[in-house]
Amino acid sequence: MFKDITIGQYYPADSLIHKLDPRVKFVGTLIYIISLFVFHTWGYVLGTVFLFSVIRLSKVPLGFMLRGLKAIWILLIFTMVLNLFLTQGTVVWQFGILHITREGIGTAAKMGIRLVYLIIGCSIMTLTTTPNKLTDAMESLFRPLRKVHVPVHEIAMMMSIALRFIPILMEETDKIKKAQMARGADFESGNVIQRVKAMVPILVPLFVSAFRRANDLALAMEARCYHGGDGRTQMRPLVYQSRDLAAYAVLLAYLAAAIVLRAVLHW
Amino acid sequence: MSIIKADNLNYDYLEYGEDGEKPEITHAVRDVNLKIKEGQFIAILGHNGSGKSTLAKHMNALLVPTGGTMWVDQMDTHEDDEVWDIRQRAGMVFQNPDNQIVSSVVEEDVGFGPENLGVPTDEIWKRVDDSLRKTGMIAYRHHSPNKLSGGQKQRVAIAGVMAMKPKCIIMDEPTAMLDPNGRHEVIQAVRDLNKSEGVTVILITHYMEEVIYADNVFVMDEGRLVMQGTPREIFSHVDELHELRLDVPHVTQLAHALRLKGLDIPEGILSIDEFVDAIMKIRDGGAVSDERKQALGENPEERENKADRENPSLT
Ligand SMILES: Nc1ncnc2c1ncn2[C@@H]1O[C@H](COP(=O)(O)OP(=O)(O)OP(=O)(O)O)[C@@H](O)[C@H]1O
Numbered sequence: 315m316f317k318d319i320t321i322g323q324y325y326p327a328d329s330l331i332h333k334l335d336p337r338v339k340f341v342g343t344l345i346y347i348i349s350l351f352v353f354h355t356w357g358y359v360l361g362t363v364f365l366f367s368v369i370r371l372s373k374v375p376l377g378f379m380l381r382g383l384k385a386i387w388i389l390l391i392f393t394m395v396l397n398l399f400l401t402q403g404t405v406v407w408q409f410g411i412l413h414i415t416r417e418g419i420g421t422a423a424k425m426g427i428r429l430v431y432l433i434i435g436c437s438i439m440t441l442t443t444t445p446n447k448l449t450d451a452m453e454s455l456f457r458p459l460r461k462v463h464v465p466v467h468e469i470a471m472m473m474s475i476a477l478r479f480i481p482i483l484m485e486e487t488d489k490i491k492k493a494q495m496a497r498g499a500d501f502e503s504g505n506v507i508q509r510v511k512a513m514v515p516i517l518v519p520l521f522v523s524a525f526r527r528a529n530d531l532a533l534a535m536e537a538r539c540y541h542g543g544d545g546r547t548q549m550r551p552l553v554y555q556s557r558d559l560a561a562y563a564v565l566l567a568y569l570a571a572a573i574v575l576r577a578v579l580h581w
Numbered sequence: 582m583s584i585i586k587a588d589n590l591n592y593d594y595l596e597y598g599e600d601g602e603k604p605e606i607t608h609a610v611r612d613v614n615l616k617i618k619e620g621q622f623i624a625i626l627g628h629n630g631s632g633k634s635t636l637a638k639h640m641n642a643l644l645v646p647t648g649g650t651m652w653v654d655q656m657d658t659h660e661d662d663e664v665w666d667i668r669q670r671a672g673m674v675f676q677n678p679d680n681q682i683v684s685s686v687v688e689e690d691v692g693f694g695p696e697n698l699g700v701p702t703d704e705i706w707k708r709v710d711d712s713l714r715k716t717g718m719i720a721y722r723h724h725s726p727n728k729l730s731g732g733q734k735q736r737v738a739i740a741g742v743m744a745m746k747p748k749c750i751i752m753d754e755p756t757a758m759l760d761p762n763g764r765h766e767v768i769q770a771v772r773d774l775n776k777s778e779g780v781t782v783i784l785i786t787h788y789m790e791e792v793i794y795a796d797n798v799f800v801m802d803e804g805r806l807v808m809q810g811t812p813r814e815i816f817s818h819v820d821e822l823h824e825l826r827l828d829v830p831h832v833t834q835l836a837h838a839l840r841l842k843g844l845d846i847p848e849g850i851l852s853i854d855e856f857v858d859a860i861m862k863i864r865d866g867g868a869v870s871d872e873r874k875q876a877l878g879e880n881p882e883e884r885e886n887k888a889d890r891e892n893p894s895l896t
């Protein structure tokens with residue numbers, strides 16, 4: 315059931331991108347996403363060049379990058395088809411009430427490229443950064459939000475615990491499923507409603523076990539003196555190196571170029 | 582000097598039922614008095630529901646007594662300000678290896694305790710290295726806990742406790758979910774720590790083979806401390822233990838049965854070697870043959886190691 319979900323799909327390699335501070339990669343991904351929505355026409359050439367340079371630097375095979383697209387191809391086709399048929403403008407092809415316009419082709423292509431680049435951009439981040447580092451980065455970047463009482467440390471801690479327990483719970487689901495199948499449960503046949511109903515005997519024991527685990531873990535954390543983020547030190551405190559500052563400079567230059575292309579040159 | 586001391590310790594669980602008015606009271610621990618000296622290896626026995634886990638949770642202030650006092654390293658667990666000090670002094674290892682590992686990388690999990698204590702970064706790394714080495718898990722430092730065996734996970738949990746520099750480790754059935762190899766691995770690791778580091782170990786277990794190494798054994802029943810003594814003293818009372826629904830090691834059982842049949846074997850036999858010794862004595866009419874003496878080795882250390890190797894249920 316959960317076979318297809320991959321979380322924390324880290325690809326270990328020794329590259330400049332891997333070595334960058336996770337905060338740089340997080341901010342970089344955000345900047346890249348923003349730039350995708352700034353671009354209009356020729357800007358996408360800049361976006362493409364930037365994306366492929368980063369992929370080259372990361373030493374992650376292109377195939378791994380494209381793997382993330384599998385999860386969204388339905389969404390991708392859906393968006394493109396909608397844009398293709400529903401945009402008004404000069405008609406180039408007509409059949410009954412269906413028509414395709416020149417503008418429609420343009421928007422569909424643009425949306426397609428945006429979505430694909432967006433997924434690849436995020437994949438670069440998750441493929442080159444361990445989930446733990448990503449949570450550290452988020453905790454550190456969002457720390458100012460604590461002033462407005464957002465429990466930043468707690469959220470980061472929850473995320474890292476969730477990452478630790480996802481594989482355990484998946485394995486458990488598999489075990490429960492097999493146990494129910496051994497007693498004659500049928501998960502494969504029947505219509506949608508029947509199949510959903512068949513999931514109940516899996517989900518109930520899974521939740522019971524998850525709550526018990528949560529209870530145990532809370533006790534174990536307390537026994538190891540966990541008492542929130544205050545007064546806590548870090549094993550791997552995040553410290554910017556000179557390469558991280560250089561990377562920020564490159565990112566800023568890229569964003570500036572994107573804005574100039576759009577606002578000044580109207581490309 | 583005692584590291585852990587209980588004075589008339591009582592603990593009641595209150596459970597509020599559907600009506601929400603009259604709570605159901607379980608007297609989980611009743612009038613327990615005990616003293617544990619620093620550096621000792623203690624075992625706690627008792628059948629299911631006898632209050633062992635409840636008692637253990639008092640030893641690092643996860644529970645606070647409803648009656649009487651618990652002293653941990655001269656600190657009263659009632660004092661709110663001392664809770665973190667107490668938990669640093671007395672670490673705890675639980676039964677389920679999966680449910681006590683917080684991080685998805687071994688070394689980061691070991692660092693979790695020191696991080697909570699506010700130990701500076703360099704010092705955390707030193708402690709992590711040190712405790713992983715002492716538990717023999719240094720080779721697995723970058724691994725994910727999910728890929729380790731049960732015994733290895735428990736050793737990571739022990740390393741995580743050791744990194745907090747405790748004086749005492751409380752282990753609540755740490756081997757209950759492990760196979761025989763894993764059990765041996767874990768018990769060996771804590772015995773080593775007990776000997777080389779002088780950490781006090783309090784081991785709750787249902788496996789009698791793990792008890793014979795203890796300096797002192799406590800037996801609980803219905804929340805009370807009913808027996809206390811060295812393993813030999815405790816296992817001399819086979820019938821009483823059976824009444825408390827507890828087993829004794831197989832050799833002890835066999836020796837006891839033979840004794841009941843009229844053979845002149847002492848009570849409280851703990852290892853196969855001792856048993857053979859006793860049998861030989863009977864055959865030779867009271868004297869142990871010189872050969873046998875040599876084979877056994879006269880110093881107790883050597884004998885203990887032999888017992889390790891020859892005790893089939895542990896190897
Ligand atoms: N959270 C709780 N709420 C209510 N009663 C409890 C709770 N935990 C334990 N008890 C009761 O307290 C008594 C002692 O339980 P405890 O868990 O200390 O026993 P134990 O000796 O550790 O048993 P086991 O060998 O099964 O682990 C039992 O009767 C149990 O039902």
Ligand SMILES: [Mg+2]
Pocket residue numbers: 633634635753
């Ligand atoms: Mg228990």
